[in-house]
Amino acid sequence: MNNAISLTAVPINTAVFIFDIKESPCSGRLKELGFTKGTRVVPLHVNPGRSAAAYFVRGAVIALRNTDADTIYVSTEDCSHD
């Protein structure tokens, strides 16, 4: 997990791949929405209060609060097949 960073730290419009998801009350919902290991995610825009951001994932745009996005670790390369 050396190169993995939290999803909230990824600049807008930068494609990254999910490396890991920390267990949290919403991790089940995140997985159902397609936030699984190896999935490509692109942050699209941040909301006016900077408390949440919209992400492009598996063909859909999902808004996540930063506290929830912080549980998702990503890297610039797809490590799911390592």
Add this chain to the structure above:
Amino acid sequence: MTKKILLAGNPNTGKSTIFNALTGKHQHTGNWSGKTVGNAAGIMKYKGKSYEIIDLPGIYSLEPISEDEKRAVDCLISGDADLIVVVLDATCLERNLILASEITKMCTNVIVCVNLMDEAEKKGITVDTDMLGKMLKTKVIPTRARSGMGINELKEEIYSHNKGCGRCCCSTECIYKSCVLSRQDITDNRDRKIDSILTSRIFGIPIMLALLCCILWITIWGANYPSGILSHFFNNIEGFLLNYFADSNIIIKGLLIEGVFRTLSWVVAVMLPPMAIFFPLFTILEDLGYLPRIAFNLDNIFKKAHAHSKMILSMCMGLGCNAAGIISTRIIESKKERLIAIITNNFMPCNGRFSSLIMLATVFISGGMFASIKVALAVTAAILSGVLITFVISYILSVTILKGEQSSFVLELPPYRIPQPMAIIRRSIRERIVYVLFRAVAVAAPAGAIIWLLQNVTYNDITLLTHIALFLDPFAKLMGLDGYILTAFIIGLPANEIVIPIVLMCYTGNSGLIEFNSLAELGNLLRMNNWTYITAVCAMIFSLNHFPCATSLLTIKKETGSLKWTVVSFLIPTATGILLCMCANLLLRLI
């Protein structure tokens, strides 16, 4: 025997549109996740056979989190369906396939319907539905439900489906890579450009407020003309009826014409036009896909208020009808946050109440240039104060009787879709005009009879209405109102639409219906009865903050299953209203 067919799938894949196309029913549709929160049933007849079609709320998996999802999953796993139609969104198959493969692994009586094929084509996404069928080991039907394409094929497949399919054993990634021949790497450029403005840090919230104000202004400006025509029409009818029944007894002339008919006239002439105009305008925003963007824009404020951001969706629904708003809180996963959303929903003025707000605002904004814009700004301010009070009460509840961890905010932002004007007009006529006319007959007619009786039955030479008004007057005066206004709010418990008509009835008494050409002219009647701008402001505050109507209270009881929370939902807005009215009255008199 009628076969039972379930429509299942992720939220916002067009299940309700397919349901309507199959059954000819008019189930609510909207461009956001969570529009359908209860199971809807309808009958499809095809080639002499009858099928019961059940439209389930959208789900992401077979492990439900929120109340609406629980209802859908319970129905799916109960095993009493003859066939499950899994509806997929062709533009978002990668995600939709997760649920589809879960269902095909669990059940064998499944067919798959890939909807929104037209949108997928526009986005350059090509789906090989034959390959998808082979990999899912079931029949796959491509559809464009909004235009009706593929619906006949779907009906035929439902009709001819008589054997089970195999169980899917491929991973979703494998199915997706094999069946989606060209994909989009990033979301639609058009949507991104719109979002960069509508959810931007600088423009996001100002645009939201401007849209609200603009909708209200169109409503106020547009309602004047039909209100005047309806008033003239009903006044003529009343004149004709009174002449025709000139020699009739008091029951016909008084109770039925001056009581029941006049109240019905007020409700239809004063309340119906704003409702009939606001509703389609609001539906345009809903169908565009703007509502989830409001939740996204306001997340930070909801977070600070310890409330769930999805609450804004139920608040928006509350603008149409609070009972509908309360039901729509089912999309909120946390029980605690759902209760907060239910208790505070009444702070959003429903369609019936903001018609009252418009009417009341005209009292202190009379005539002149830009009057309708000023009224629109006043009503916008009133609605925003309702939002502010919602935040304050939510915060107080979350640190007192509804303590608990704040849950996450995860919400899908749907693609923008062009609304269908004819569908919106049809829906508005059906859901607003017919509904209001029905309520006018069911609720306003008996209320009109009661008011007339109270106005005409005397005790110690004073009418009963005056007795009640005099009894309530001292307390009402403290709130900046008068006894008649408070009486109207109490008698108006069954429906908010009748409160202002009852106030007008109380003032007009036996003087006959006053014909008016615009809503602003009605303000003159109130001014004649000692209304000042303070009375209007306090009446607006109390209209915004008082007990929910009877339908909403029954809905709260049903949704919470608790008398305690129903009582709390009654007391909190009422106490807030009384307190705010007293403060406003005191402050405005000091100024």
